[in-house]
Amino acid sequence: MPSAPRGLLVLLYDGVQSLDVTGPVEVFAALTHFPGRSGYTIRTVSPGGRPVRSGSGLALLPDGDLAEARPGPGTTVLVPGGRHTTDFEPRLVDWLRTHGGGAERLVSVCTGGLLLAEAGLLDGRRATTHWNACERMARDYPAVAVDPDPIYVRDGSVHTSAGVTAGIDLALALVEEDHGRDVALTIARHLVVFLRRPGNQAQFSAQLAAQTARRDPLRDVQQWITEHPGEELGVERLAARARLSPRHFARAFRAETGVTPGRYVERVRVEHARRLLEEGGEGIAQIARACGYGTPEALRRAFVRTLGQPPAEYRRRFGGPGG
Numbered sequence: 166m167p168s169a170p171r172g173l174l175v176l177l178y179d180g181v182q183s184l185d186v187t188g189p190v191e192v193f194a195a196l197t198h199f200p201g202r203s204g205y206t207i208r209t210v211s212p213g214g215r216p217v218r219s220g221s222g223l224a225l226l227p228d229g230d231l232a233e234a235r236p237g238p239g240t241t242v243l244v245p246g247g248r249h250t251t252d253f254e255p256r257l258v259d260w261l262r263t264h265g266g267g268a269e270r271l272v273s274v275c276t277g278g279l280l281l282a283e284a285g286l287l288d289g290r291r292a293t294t295h296w297n298a299c300e301r302m303a304r305d306y307p308a309v310a311v312d313p314d315p316i317y318v319r320d321g322s323v324h325t326s327a328g329v330t331a332g333i334d335l336a337l338a339l340v341e342e343d344h345g346r347d348v349a350l351t352i353a354r355h356l357v358v359f360l361r362r363p364g365n366q367a368q369f370s371a372q373l374a375a376q377t378a379r380r381d382p383l384r385d386v387q388q389w390i391t392e393h394p395g396e397e398l399g400v401e402r403l404a405a406r407a408r409l410s411p412r413h414f415a416r417a418f419r420a421e422t423g424v425t426p427g428r429y430v431e432r433v434r435v436e437h438a439r440r441l442l443e444e445g446g447e448g449i450a451q452i453a454r455a456c457g458y459g460t461p462e463a464l465r466r467a468f469v470r471t472l473g474q475p476p477a478e479y480r481r482r483f484g485g486p487g488g
Contacts, residue, residue, distance in 0.1 A: 170203045171343065172240035174268070177211040177227050178257055180248030183219040184329045185274040189243060192336035195352040202344060205241075210234045212256040220248045231260050236268035241339070245332070246275030246295065258284050271323045272339070274332030278325040282306040290320040295328040378421040382407040383414075387422070390430055394437040395457045398430045430457075435471045438464060442480040449476050 173193050175186060186209075196204030211217050214230035236242050242265060261284035265271055273281050278294035279302060281287050288308040293299065299313035312318055317326035317335040326335040333356070341349035378384045386407050390398060403426055404414035418426050438456040441447055447455070453464035465475045472479060 170206045171269075172236070173205045173207045173243060174234055174236050174240055175207065175209045175243045176231065176245070176257060176260075177209050177217045177225055178247065178254045179217045180220050181217060181225070181245050182247045182275060182329065183221055183223045183225065185245030185247070185277065185332050186219075186225065186243075188330065188333040189245075189272075189274060189336035191356060192333060192340060192352055195355060196340070196344065196348070198355075199344075199348060199351075202348070208234070212254060231256060234260075234264070236264060238269055240268050241270040241272055242268040244271070244273040244277035244280050246273070246277040246279075246328075253280060253283055261286060269322065270339070272335065273325045274335070275326070275328045278302065281323070281325070282309050286323065287325070290323055291318055292320065292323070292325040293318045293327055294325060297328075378418070380417070380421065382409070383418055383421055386418070387429070390433050394430075394434045395455050398426075398457060400426050431467060431471065434458065435467055438468070438476065439472075439479065442476055452476070 173190070175190060177186065190207060193205045194207060196202050208229065209225070209227040210229050210231040210233075211225075211227040212231050214227055214233075216224055216226050218224050242261075244261070257280060261280060265281070265284060265286050271281060271286060273292075273294070275295045276298045278287065278292055279298060282292070282302055282305070287306065289310075291310040291312055292302070293312050293315050294302050296313060299311050302309060303311040315327070316331040317324060317338070324335055324339070326332050337349050337353055340352060378387060386403050389406060390403070396402075400411045400415050403418075404411040407414050409417065415426055418429075422429060424432075434456045438452050438458075441452045441455065449461045449464065453459060453461050456464065458464040458467060461476075468474065468476050468479060474482075
């Protein structure tokens, strides 16, 4: 006999980011296509039960009134992000403060984490949010241990995620927790998204994490690094490509991109190695050479430093066969 369905309660409000709602909801709703699976009972609520207009102008019709909603055992409360840069809908904050603790899980997407923080539900916890709001969260809520890097963070029963698509990643992780990897993988394939992005993956790719340099020679070097991760990428060689002295190059690169050349190179190499581990069957030693590390031990140190786990463990959890 299948177990009782879990509940998913989604909070809606004017200015909500529609993708923060529909992305995770599509993941949870997909359980209805699995015979014998109990799935999730999904309910949307808003202040007063009124229709809301998302930040993009899309109108959303809730199932009921927020004031009448009571999360209980087996219920996940989903708090999407949206347009609340200066103030919050007080009824949302009051409801979260009063009833949020009764949920089995609290889940925020993007700047929905600010609503949880405003309600005091992140005090003493590690959390993340959209990269553009991390500084604000750290400043306005000093009791929250803000981690700006991961795409999602779990601290006990509270889960916070970064911008938009990270909500889908987190929803897939929760489905995997509830129903197993095979179910989550099937849903990911159906939605044509990746299952394998771990929570501690950085919010940005290496190219997005650093600013794009203003000057053509430095931009060209950034692109060349990305296309040649296995090459010798010391400052002297990179400076020669930019036709600058090593000292001038290092100073200009950091000023224009926000990171040192060495840090940028490591991000590119780790990102390339991660893709090879996820998608291919090459051995660790071969991947280390392809990414410019030379030895498996050098690759291992870079992975532990950047992702908190060695390449073999990363492949076991998120990658394909081989290695």
